Amino acid sequence: MKTAQAESQTATNGATMTPVEKASPQAAETHPVKMTARKVNVFYGAKQALFDVDLEIRDNAVTALIGPSGCGKSTFLRCLNRMNDVIDNCRVSGEIRLGDTNIYGAHIDPVLLRARVGMVFQKPNPFPKSIYENIAYGPRIHGMAERRAQMDEIVETSLRKAALWDEVKDRLQEPGTGLSGGQQQRLCIARAIAVNPEVILMDEPCSALDPIATARVEELIDELRENYTIVIVTHSMQQAARVSQRTAFFHLGNLVEEDETDQIFTNPRDKRTQDYITGRFG
Amino acid sequence: MSRRAADRLFRFSLRSATLAAALALVFVTFFVGYEALPALQAAGAGAFLTDPSWHPASGTFGLMPMVLGSLAVSLLALVLAAPLGLGAALFENFYAPPVLRGLFQRAVELLAGIPSVVYGLWGLVVLVPLIAKHLAAPGTSILAAGLVLAIMILPTMALFSSAALGAIPAEQYRAASALGLSKWTALRTVLLPAAGRGIMTGLFLSFARALGETMAVLMVAGNVPQLPSSLLDPVRTLTANIALEMAYATGAHRHALFFSGFLVMAVTLLLVTLAGRSEKKEARP
Ligand SMILES: Nc1ncnc2c1ncn2[C@@H]1O[C@H](COP(=O)(O)OP(=O)(O)OP(=O)(O)O)[C@@H](O)[C@H]1O
Ligand SMILES: [Mg+2]
Numbered sequence: 001m002k003t004a005q006a007e008s009q010t011a012t013n014g015a016t017m018t019p020v021e022k023a024s025p026q027a028a029e030t031h032p033v034k035m036t037a038r039k040v041n042v043f044y045g046a047k048q049a050l051f052d053v054d055l056e057i058r059d060n061a062v063t064a065l066i067g068p069s070g071c072g073k074s075t076f077l078r079c080l081n082r083m084n085d086v087i088d089n090c091r092v093s094g095e096i097r098l099g100d101t102n103i104y105g106a107h108i109d110p111v112l113l114r115a116r117v118g119m120v121f122q123k124p125n126p127f128p129k130s131i132y133e134n135i136a137y138g139p140r141i142h143g144m145a146e147r148r149a150q151m152d153e154i155v156e157t158s159l160r161k162a163a164l165w166d167e168v169k170d171r172l173q174e175p176g177t178g179l180s181g182g183q184q185q186r187l188c189i190a191r192a193i194a195v196n197p198e199v200i201l202m203d204e205p206c207s208a209l210d211p212i213a214t215a216r217v218e219e220l221i222d223e224l225r226e227n228y229t230i231v232i233v234t235h236s237m238q239q240a241a242r243v244s245q246r247t248a249f250f251h252l253g254n255l256v257e258e259d260e261t262d263q264i265f266t267n268p269r270d271k272r273t274q275d276y277i278t279g280r281f282g
Numbered sequence: 283m284s285r286r287a288a289d290r291l292f293r294f295s296l297r298s299a300t301l302a303a304a305l306a307l308v309f310v311t312f313f314v315g316y317e318a319l320p321a322l323q324a325a326g327a328g329a330f331l332t333d334p335s336w337h338p339a340s341g342t343f344g345l346m347p348m349v350l351g352s353l354a355v356s357l358l359a360l361v362l363a364a365p366l367g368l369g370a371a372l373f374e375n376f377y378a379p380p381v382l383r384g385l386f387q388r389a390v391e392l393l394a395g396i397p398s399v400v401y402g403l404w405g406l407v408v409l410v411p412l413i414a415k416h417l418a419a420p421g422t423s424i425l426a427a428g429l430v431l432a433i434m435i436l437p438t439m440a441l442f443s444s445a446a447l448g449a450i451p452a453e454q455y456r457a458a459s460a461l462g463l464s465k466w467t468a469l470r471t472v473l474l475p476a477a478g479r480g481i482m483t484g485l486f487l488s489f490a491r492a493l494g495e496t497m498a499v500l501m502v503a504g505n506v507p508q509l510p511s512s513l514l515d516p517v518r519t520l521t522a523n524i525a526l527e528m529a530y531a532t533g534a535h536r537h538a539l540f541f542s543g544f545l546v547m548a549v550t551l552l553l554v555t556l557a558g559r560s561e562k563k564e565a566r567p
Pocket of ligand 2: 073074075203233
């Protein structure tokens with residue numbers, strides 16, 4: 001675990017922040033497929049937001065979704081854990097598989113699905129409860145711990161994985177809302193980890209954070225890759241380049257192209273991708 | 283007029299309005315207290331508690347039957363209205379289809395606007411005969427008054443709960459859903475606790491409203507100044523007592539009525555203060 005000193009050093013580097021180490025492209029290529037989207041169309045009322053999206057999400061890798069505002073990144077992300085179900089006029093068609101199961105299948109309970117596919121939101125949103133309770137809440141409801149000691153352990157491991165333990169271990173009973181923005185976001189990541197999901201979805205998780213906290217969370221995402229499948233929406237090309245192994249570029253509701261992150265940023269096949277990453281629109 | 287002067291004028295008129303309202307409250311309290319004082323001096327506060335009954339003509343001023351009557355009908359109303367109001371607020375915020383939502387709000391507000399004498403009339407013509415026929419004559423009773431009051435305080439309870447639930451950021455609900463919780467679990471374990479203080483405010487104000495209500499209760503409670511022993515007994519509330527006797531009361535009798543008015547006012551002020559406090563704590567993060 002890094003010390004606070006090391007953290008502030010990374011921060012003083014500012015713009016020239018060292019990119020986190022990346023797995024070699026070959027390694028990413030060999031990752032098995034975790035989730036598969038086939039012909040996914042999404043409508044808000046009569047307005048179509050996604051058109052025939054086909055995408056494979058690889059296990060133990062970070063997939064970045066990029067594209068101009070309103071192109072459907074969040075919409076696609078929400079398809080992956082059926083959070084679109086919560087939106088009144090939203091309709092999804094097509095097929096999305098998690099492993100072998102079609103998550104839009106008739107017998108699938110979206111509530112249980114969301115325990116397997118967790119989500120971290122753009123704005124940190126801890127519950128108005130203590131730090132401990134924020135983490136313990138999900139596992140308790142899902143009956144994951146029988147005794148207090150087991151719960152204590154889940155809380156500690158989750159906070160450690162989210163690189164927050166050292167900062168909060170002496171004040172677990174204080175309200176989660178009293179933490180700084182960056183700490184709150186890591187608390188939300190810990191909360192998502194605590195129910196032991198297979199996939200973690202993150203919708204612009206750093207957009208409310210300062211550069212120091214952003215670096216901390218990015219580092220964390222890279223560590224989490226070892227045990228989880230991660231899909232992250234971001235508006236920052238640098239961030240996509242730093243944390244992801246694969247990148248998908250969306251434009252006007254279409255998936256334009258998806259490839260190795262290096263490939264997308266150095267040698268995109270589509271003109272629209274090139275225009276976007278060189279900042280010509282968006 | 284310069285903007286600064288306009289600003290100052292505006293602030294001045296706001297302050298005067300606030301001051302006028304505060305002065306009115308102080309004045310009314312002072313007046314009622316002043317009129318009640320002789321009653322305390324003549325009989326002593328204990329007499330109101332210990333006198334066996336309320337027979338002002340023969341000089342016994344026991345308020346106990348009325349105090350208990352007021353408490354009984356108000357508590358019954360609260361017990362009935364609190365779960366209903368909360369349930370209505372939950373339905374409106376989380377289960378009703380969007381088209382129903384606005385309609386529902388409008389209906390509750392309408393319910394709040396109906397004059398109390400109309401509720402009383404409904405109780406007298408519909409509820410009291412029903413109770414008399416199926417449970418026990420004469421029908422005018424704690425039960426009748428409690429039911430009528432419950433409907434009257436329902437809007438207060440529903441509107442305050444709804445406001446408290448509506449004030450919780452939608453992210454809280456989404457965060458809970460994303461953890462794999464059903465709607466009901468999320469409501470029960472995250473949203474209701476978060477809205478707790480706002481709901482408490484609603485409870486206090488509903489109770490205050492029930493205690494203070496006079497007309498509707500007077501029409502259906504039976505108004506017998508006796509210690510009640512069952513829900514079907516007629517009772518007289520403190521407020522009904524004042525309304526019934528003030529017109530002809532003189533001397534000690536009159537002062538005793540003022541004293542009971544003072545009592546109702548003190549309890550109401552206490553409840554409103556409690557409501558205000560629970561709201562203020564909520565505002566703090
Ligand atoms: N709840 C909704 N109701 C109606 N239309 C919506 C809703 N959510 C999104 N949309 C529409 O769907 C399209 C895609 O939206 P989405 O939020 O997925 O874009 P995005 O790529 O995440 O954009 P941003 O980068 O700004 O977050 C947009 O045109 C948007 O207006
Ligand atoms: Mg978005």
